[in-house]
Amino acid sequence: MIDLLLVSILASVLALVALALIALLAGPPAGGFVYGASAAASAAVAALATLYLAAGAGTPLALVLPLGLPWLGAHLALDALSAWFLVVVGTVGAAAAVYGVGYGRHTDEPARVLPFFPIFLAAMALVVVAADAFTFLLSWETMSVASWMLVLANHREPGTTRAALVYIVMASLGTAALLLCFGVLAGFDGSYAFADMRADRPEGWLAGLAIALALAGAGSKAGLVPLHAWLPLAHPAAPSHVSALMSGVMTKVAIYGLVRVLFDLVGEVGWGWGAAVMLLGGISALLGVLYALMQHDLKVLLAYHTVENIGIIVAGLGLALSFKAAGLLPLAALALTAALFHVLNHGLFKGLLFLGAGNVHVATHEREMDDLGGLVHRMPATAALFLVGSIAISALPPFNGFASEWLTFQAILNGDRLPMWPLKFLVPVVGGLLALSAALAAACFVKAFGVTFLGRGRSGAAMRAGEVGPAMVWPLAALAGLCLAFGVVPTAAVALLSPVAAALAGAPFPTATDGISAAEWLFLIPLDPGRSSYSGLVVLALVAGVSYAGVLAIHRLASNRLRRAPAWDCGFPDASPRTQYTSSSFAQPIRRIFGSFVFRAREHVEMPEPGDFRPARFEVEIKDLAWAWLYAPVERLIAFASLHLNQLQHMTIRRYLSWMFGALIVLLSVVALVG
Amino acid sequence: MLRGLEFDIAHLFSSSVLILSFGLLYQRRLFGVLQIYALQALAVACAAAWQAYAQAYPQLYVTAAIALVFKAIVIPVAFHHIVLRLHIHREIETVVGVNMTLLFGVALVALSILLVLPMTTTSGNLTRENLALALSVLLLGLLMMISRRNAVSQVIGFLSLENGLILAAIGVKGMPFVVEMSVAFSVLVAFIVFGMFFFRIRERFDTLDVHYLEAFRGERH
Incomplete structure (x- = not known):
């Protein structure tokens, strides 16, 4: 019966591939059907994975199909970690696909989007269930290429082709790093199946090399600083429902790769690496939000926020690695749960925000915030839902962003239990970085929401905008509902995550419910009830009650005499909207x-x-320092190398022979010295 | 009566092949190069014949005969003819750094010995020494190909490289005869092709110094 679960998930993935073929044959008229069926398949994947997690995620399910490399086959497996990421892929994927039903009509060239959308979804699901390096990398590359094609869908807009070029170069580099990483993990004569890698783990500097390569490979895909520079170019260039998938889901698939290697395949990771990962996360979080604050293009701003949230997640992972290395398994479980919970949350609210930006774009054909404004009057539903997403990403209660960031800070506040002195200093520093970035994120979304939706329209397009159709509002409402649900009942997510924590951190999530009966689902109590506890429901009730009381008090007590006065009349009666x-x-x-x-x-x-x-x-x-400090030197190096290697193309036969002779002599000398 | 000496005599022939390889590296006159090559082929033929006797493996006599007829007689005579027809028999090649090349050749021999001897501890002495010498001959042939500029000398370098291959093949017990046959045949084909090329090159460029060919490509080098 359990095997049936994995087979059903694979069947859904296969259905997505079939949908791509249908889209290819039938073309844009089949758009509604393709998007609708993709949504159904994604929802099925999410539901099946949730079922598996809710049943306690017993033994991992494995399947070997006679595909791919003849001596390897295609290994597929479903364990708790895969199931959790399948939930993320399926949920956000379904919402984006439903949104596509309405949004697809507004894209310029739907035939460029339609076939690749289901393939993209299928590839992301396959990456997560792949259980050998070949299948993993094949799916990973398919995911990259499909998303690259989707980025190129708007190829007539200026800058898109450059964004796509930068993206494909970075994606290739990332895959190359992952390929080498798996090579190191497999060893000289090892097999590429994950199960064999687990049986024969690398040690010493080899393990370090594997970690570094995984950080470079998965980190570049996830958008870790300083490998993030492609992300704010490529994610906004795609159509909005694809941007939602790329930012909300694809970066999470990259995080999956990182977790799979760091927690599962390498096994023993030294605390030094934990510290490095944590610091990378903290820096990514801060720089991501700072860059986001400087942006005036709504989608680019959202893309930079992805860098920030990936930083928060990665900092949590690094913290979990450090706790695990120190033997503090319950704390490791806490940090890991927080990071993985944030994975889901970021997928939900980033999907919501990108879809909201898509609505704004459809209504106004404008992404420049300085040409928007006043949309709250003309697009009330979108504005309200975008506000929910903004509150959630700003980590304010009672939404889900607060719950996961609160858990992350619980782990950070317990950092003083780590026995290593450098970590005792580093953990508070990372905590400071994360706290600063959380506050700046709130400032950033005050700006994003305020400039886009409040005030008066700054352009004719913004003045004439109207609300989009219900097909493009309901997916946002569903995501907003999930944001609220996971914020109010975070214990549900934590319960689903407990098999993951038990498998990867070596201990279950440390819930302390002694003394408080029946509080298990209502209160999130890590470690010690005397120390900290959080209940989204109570906070929600409090917020709702206080707001209601406030409204009531204002209506009762304040004067309701109607007054009309000119707005923006600070000595300049007919102010242009440009003065805002x-x-x-x-x-x-x-x-x-x-x-x-x-x-x-x-x-x-x-x-x-x-x-x-x-x-x-x-x-x-304004410049992104990563360009000046990392990309520009690399670009110069490549240009230099290709200029000089070019001469190899124009040598004489005798020179070619000499080089081959030299190579032969060197290789023979190596054999003579080593063997 | 020669049973006790089989190793020494095999060694003698193989070593003469190697010594003659050094001779090839040193010799600058084309006729001298051809004569040394003929001598080397003769030494290979003797080595093959001796191995046929020592291993009691009569097929190797055929190898010896092929080496003797084609490589020691037909090819050198044909080349002699070509050189005369092209009027380059008086040319003395300007080979720079002969001493350095010879020293490098000695280093290559040392490398071959270091490489082969530790790897073949399970084989018999005959095979081991023979393989080391054959590898040295092969590498010296390659060295000659890249250190010379005259096309004839380059081809002779290639042919002497092939002598090294034969030397390796006859020293290993049970090497299929077809391998030696095909190697011999390929050398013959190569010889024909090269011979034709010499005339074509000469026709176009009035020289066999490949240096001029390089300049003619119209590219930097």
């Missing part, structure tokens, strides 16, 4: 504080002479 706060002016204080170093921000003010009628100009120039 823009996104850049909102971010200016932060740009002043961090700008000169982190962004290389330069402000140019051009004041005309008195009597000159030219307008004064104010320009801000």
Whole structure:
């Protein structure tokens, strides 16, 4: 019966592949059917995986299909970790697919999107259930190439082709690193099945090499600083439902790869690596949110927030690795649960926000926030749902973002139990980075929501916008509902995650419910009830009660006399909407504080002479340091190398023979010395 | 009566092949190169014949005969003819750094011995020494190919490399005869092709110094 579960999941994946073929043959008229059926298949995957987790995720299910490499076959397996990521892939995938039913009609060239969308979903599901390196990498590459094609769907927009080029280069590099990582894990004569890798784990510097390669490979896909620079280019360039998948789900699949290698295949990871991973996460979180604050394109802003949230997740993973290395297994389970819970949460609210940005784009054909404004009056449903997503990503109760970040901070606050002195100092530093980035994220979403939806429209398009159809509102509502549900009852997610924590951290989630009866589902109590506890439901009740009381009090006590007065009348009666706060002016204080170093921000003010009628100009120039410090030198190196290696193409026969002779001599010498 | 000496005599022949390889590296006159090559082929033929006797493996006599007829007689005579027809018999090649090349050749022999002897501890002495010498001859042939600029000398380097292959093949017990046959045949084909090329090159460029060919490609080098 249990095997049936894995087979059903595979059948759903196969159905997605079949849908891609249908889309290819039938073309755009079949759009509604393809998206609808993709949604059904994704929902089925999510439901089956949830079923497996809810049943306690007993023994892992394994299946070997006679496909792929002849001596290896295609190993597929479903364990607790895979099931959890299948839930994420399926849930957000289903919402994005339903959204596609409505949004697909608004895309310029639907035939460029339709066949690759189901393939993309199928590949992400397959990566998660793959149980050998070959199947894993094949699915991973399919995922990259499918998403690359989807990024190229809007190829007529300026900048898209460059974004796609940068993306495919980074994706290839990442895959190469993962390929080498699996090579190290398999060893010289090992097999590429994950089960064999587990049986024969690398030790010493080989394990370190595998970890570093996994960090480079999966980290570049997930968007870890400094390998993130492709992400804010590629994610926004795709159609919005694809952006939601890329940011909400594909980065999570990368996190899956990281967790699979770090917690499962390598096994023993030293605390030094835990510290490094944690620090990388903290830096990614802070830089991601700082860059996000500087953006004035709504989708680019959301993409940079993905970098931030990946940083939070990775910091949690690093913390879990450190706790595990120190033997503090319950704390490791806590940190791991927090990170994996945030994986789901980020998928939910980032999907919601990208779909909301898609609605704004459909209604106004505008992504530039400084040309939007006042949309709350014309798109009330989208505005309300976008607000839910903004609150959730800003980690405010009672939504899900708060629950997982709260759990992460519970783990950080217990960092002083670590016996290693460097970690005792590092953990609070990372905690500070995460706290700072959480506060900045809230500021950033005040800006994103305020500039886009509040105030008055800054352009004709924003003034004329109207609400989008219900097919493009309901998926957002579903995601918002899930954000609220997991925020109110976080214990449900934690319960689903307990088999994962037990398998990978070596201990179950440390729930302390002694003393408080029947509190298991209501209160989230890690470690000690005297120390910390959280109940989303109670907070929700409190917030609702206080708000209701506040509204009641205002209506009862305040004067209800109607007054009409001109708005924006600070000495300038017919103010243009351009006098409103823009996104850049909102971010200016932060740009002043961090700008000169982190962004290389330069402000140019051009004041005309008195009597000159030219307008004064104010320009801000911002750079992503990763470009200047990492990508530009690498690019120069490659250009240099290719220029000089080019001469190898034009050698004489005698020179070629000499090189071959030299190579032969070197190899023979190696054999003579080693053998 | 020679049973006690089989190792020494096999060694003698193989070593003469190697010594003659060094001679090839040193010799600058084309006729001299051809004569040394003929001598080397003769030594290979003797080595094959001796192995046929020592291993009591009569098929190797055929190998010896092929080496003697084709490589010691037909090919050198044909080359002699070609060189005369091309009027390059008086040319002295300008080979730079002969001493360095010879020293490098000695290093290659040392490398071969270091490589082969530890790897073949389970084989008999005959095979071991023979393989080491054969590998050295092979590498020296390659070295000659890259250190010379005249096309004839380069081809002779290639042919001497092939002598090394034969030397290795006859020293190993039970090597299928068809291998030696095919190697001999391929050398013959190579010889014909090379011979034709010499005339074509000469026709076009008035020289057999491949240096001029390189310049003619119109590219930097």
